[in-house]
Amino acid sequence: MAPPRSRRSPLGRLRGHHIGAYGLLALAALLFLVFSIIVPNTFPTLESISSILANQSIPAVLALGAMIPITTGKFDLSIGYGLGLAHVVVLWLILDDGWPWPLACLVVILGGAVVGALNGVIVEFGQIDSFIATLGTGSVLYAFTGWITGGARVVPGARGLPTAFTDIYDSKFLGLPVPAFYVLGLAVALWLILERLPLGRYLYVIGSNVRAAELVGIPTRKYSVYAFTGAGLVVGFAGVLLAAQQQIGNPSVGMDYLLPAFVGALLGCTAIKPGRANALGTLVAVAVLAIGLAGIGQLGAEFWTTPLFNGGTLLIAVGLAGYSARRQLRAGASATRRTSATTNGDPSENTP
Structure with a gap:
C-alpha cells in the first residue's frame, strides 16, 4: 500500500486562510504605521486623514461600481468615460438649463443606470466580449461629452453653483468628510446584496461557471445585465460627487479614474473573500491605495510616481487575483477527491 501523503493540518489551513483573507488589511495598517513613523508631523493627523x-x-465609489460586473466575470471599461459624461451633464443641466440640482442629480444617476443596462444588453445579447463592447460604448460616451461641451470646460458663471449642491461633497459629519460615509454606505449595501441576497449568489454562480448557472435554471443574461446596470448606477452617483468636488466640467477628467478603479476592484479580489470580487475586499484595497499614494505624496515623490504606483499595483492585483482563484479551484478539487475517497473507503486519501 502506498505511504500516506502528508497534508496540512486543519490549523495550518486555517492560518493560511486568515493570511489570505486579512493580509491586505494588515498591509494597510502596516503602511499607515510606516508612514506615520517616517513623516510623524503630517501623516498621522486628523487633517491628513480627512484629506x-x-x-x-x-x-x-468607482472601484465599487467596477467590482459589480467582475462578480459575473465581465469588465466594464466604459466607467471612466461614463464618469466624465455624468459630471459634465450635471453641471450643464444646473448651469445652462437651470434645472433644480436634486432633479439634475437624479436624472444623471438614472441615466447612468440606463447606460449600464445598454452595456449589458450589448455584451449579453450581442455576444460581444465585455472588453471590446464597453470600450466601444465608452468611446461613444466620450464623443457625447465632447459634443455637449464643444471640447471646452463647463465653468460656472457669476451666479455659481448652489451651496446645497457643493455641500454634498464639501460638508463634514462627525468631524469627517461626508463622502467617506457615502463610500461606507455603498460598500455595506453591496455587501448585503452580494453576500445575503439571492441576487448576489446568482451573480457569483454566473461568474464561477456560466454553464452550471444555466443548468440550474439561472437566467444568466438577465442577471449579467443587472450587474452592468448596477455599475452604471454607481458611476452616475460618482459623476454627481465629481461635479460637486470639481465644480468645473472637464471633458477628459474621467479617464484619470479608470485605472485606480480597476486596481481597487481587482486587488479587492484578494482580500476578505480571496478569489472572488467582494465589496469589503474592494474597500480594503482602496484603503491600501489611498494610504500608499498619500504617503509617497507627503514624501515629496514626483508626479509620475502615481501612475507608476497604480500600474504596478494593477499587475500585482491581477496576478494575486488569478492565484487566489486557482488556489480556490485546487482546494475544491482536493475536497472532491477526499469525499470520493471516503465514499469508496480508501483510507490513504484521508490520512492527516
Missing part, C-alpha cells in the same frame, strides 16, 4: 478620505472617495 485622504475626501480625495479617495470618488475612486473608491
Whole structure:
C-alpha cells in the first residue's frame, strides 16, 4: 500500500486562510504605521486623514461600481468615460438649463443606470466580449461629452453653483468628510446584496461557471445585465460627487479614474473573500491605495510616481487575483477527491 501523503493540518489551513483573507488589511495598517513613523508631523493627523478620505472617495465609489460586473466575470471599461459624461451633464443641466440640482442629480444617476443596462444588453445579447463592447460604448460616451461641451470646460458663471449642491461633497459629519460615509454606505449595501441576497449568489454562480448557472435554471443574461446596470448606477452617483468636488466640467477628467478603479476592484479580489470580487475586499484595497499614494505624496515623490504606483499595483492585483482563484479551484478539487475517497473507503486519501 502506498505511504500516506502528508497534508496540512486543519490549523495550518486555517492560518493560511486568515493570511489570505486579512493580509491586505494588515498591509494597510502596516503602511499607515510606516508612514506615520517616517513623516510623524503630517501623516498621522486628523487633517491628513480627512484629506485622504475626501480625495479617495470618488475612486473608491468607482472601484465599487467596477467590482459589480467582475462578480459575473465581465469588465466594464466604459466607467471612466461614463464618469466624465455624468459630471459634465450635471453641471450643464444646473448651469445652462437651470434645472433644480436634486432633479439634475437624479436624472444623471438614472441615466447612468440606463447606460449600464445598454452595456449589458450589448455584451449579453450581442455576444460581444465585455472588453471590446464597453470600450466601444465608452468611446461613444466620450464623443457625447465632447459634443455637449464643444471640447471646452463647463465653468460656472457669476451666479455659481448652489451651496446645497457643493455641500454634498464639501460638508463634514462627525468631524469627517461626508463622502467617506457615502463610500461606507455603498460598500455595506453591496455587501448585503452580494453576500445575503439571492441576487448576489446568482451573480457569483454566473461568474464561477456560466454553464452550471444555466443548468440550474439561472437566467444568466438577465442577471449579467443587472450587474452592468448596477455599475452604471454607481458611476452616475460618482459623476454627481465629481461635479460637486470639481465644480468645473472637464471633458477628459474621467479617464484619470479608470485605472485606480480597476486596481481597487481587482486587488479587492484578494482580500476578505480571496478569489472572488467582494465589496469589503474592494474597500480594503482602496484603503491600501489611498494610504500608499498619500504617503509617497507627503514624501515629496514626483508626479509620475502615481501612475507608476497604480500600474504596478494593477499587475500585482491581477496576478494575486488569478492565484487566489486557482488556489480556490485546487482546494475544491482536493475536497472532491477526499469525499470520493471516503465514499469508496480508501483510507490513504484521508490520512492527516
